[in-house]
Amino acid sequence: MAKSDLTILVIDENAIRASIIEEGLNEAGHSNVTVIHEVNGVARIIETQQPDVIIIDIENPNRDMMEHLFQLTRTVSRPIAMFVDRSDTALIESAMEAGVSAYVVDGLKKERVKSILDMAVSRFNAFSRLQQELAEARSALEERKVVERAKGILMKMRGLSEEEAFALLRQTAMNEKKKMAEIAQSLVTAAGLLM
């Protein structure tokens, strides 16, 4: 990948997501990337670095502060919100859905900026997927734990083997049309009350 001379500023309160984006930008040949996690002092950074592209999380309420900065600082020459090409509605929609917003210095060739935005969008999406997977993995782990506990209670109180306890839980879940983890949770709660 050819080296890029574009200066890029990433503002993201989520440090992990920010580093994922930074990595992606570096891989794409952008070496002038600055990442900040809060907007304090952003005015000075913009003034000294004069970024060509600023990427900011769309849920960050400080976007309004950026608008104010652009009114004041003459150093940032006419940045435009988000979008390289207003007719590229697919990019605009995917960016908004992913939660990316960006400011781009006017006059920059759109092909150059489009690849940066595409990258930011895909990294934002990848991060959301990662979070989703993590949450699912966590809840799966929790479910396994509660089933183990329920099994233990059944084995102890009814003298069942591990297989029998598991089969009983599964059969009950099927009969009641519930998830096994739910049955297990009720059992653990009930046992807690009774013992």
Added chain:
Amino acid sequence: MMKRTDRAGNDLGAPATIGAPEQKILRAGFIPLVDASVLIAAAEFGFARKEGLALEMVKDVSWANIRDRLAFRQFDIAHMLSPMPVASMLGLGSNPSPTITPFSLGRGGNAITLSLRLFERMLEVGHLAETASALENARALASLLKVMREQGEAVPRLGVTYPFSSHNYEFRYWLAAGGIDPDRDVKLVVVPPSMTSDALAAGAIDGFCVGAPWNMVASERGVGRIVAAKQDIWPSAPEKVVAMRPEWAASHSDTVSRLIVALDAAARWCDTPENHDGLSEALADSRYIAAPIGIIRQVLAGEFSLDAKGNRRLIPDYFTFNRRFANYPKPGHALWIYSQMIRWGQTTYNEEGLLAAASAYRPDLYKAALGSAPTGQDITVEGNLEGDRFMDGHVFDPAAIPDYIATLGTGAAS
């Protein structure tokens, strides 16, 4: 011209006029503020449904998002600061996309709050009475700033919500009226409305101008003192509007008319004190403002806690949602906004600018839907009537904007 005579019943699908409604579900973006009341009431209390519309209310976090999501068709309509459509028609800001308003969401709601630290020094230096007027407060701040300058102290940081906002122009108006240059004697910064009270408490800012309920939240917490209300600066000052894309309005004229009829009924309802309990309850909900119901109830009644020490003030009509044509989008008001943009260097004066600014306000759509309008011209001299004066006594003549701006000055001491 549309005339609705048969609005009886909740007949969802049946249009009241020839031609089916173009769109039934409208996505409406808003920022959690009491001045979104009319939109929220239209969605929550059946006024939209009665016109065959459903409002899907979408809460957002910044005015820049509201602007962009309206521009890029994620919203059909939006709760907006009145200077935003004007700025967009003038091509100002980082994403100026044509935006109009056929309906204003009412008058009032803003106030200026200073930190107690600052206010207590103003009492001392400015020999201020607790019951001082907005202008006296501004002059006392000017005296204090002089002392602070002499002692080499840092200039106070004051928060507004957006560069093209009523708050920006009202704060600047108040400061300049007191003899303070907003670009030299203080530092204006942008703080999102819901963060103002925390920012003041943390000392990140020394004051702010913002809409309800955030001034009251800060004063009740004992971190701020309210020194001026919007009514003190100019009672008729434009506030929030319902904004839309002009091309959408043109291709959805029946929908726009239905929307205006629904909003007009909702605004009338919001103006009735008996409905304030219901309204407060809806507004306090986490889907909307997510603020204490008691404070919202007080704000609607115009009962002001100036500070946590018990200094109170009753401001009649702190919110006017409908009365005296509060919803009429008067193009002369767009021109006043234009004059303030010029005054503070956001744009320059010329004939094209004058036309562009006025075109953001669309009384023709209001009249087409409701068939009524205030008597008098759309562009008139403002601030010349008893009860509707500017705090410094100046009068706005839209026909002589350059002179008006020259007379106002920028608050810089000679």
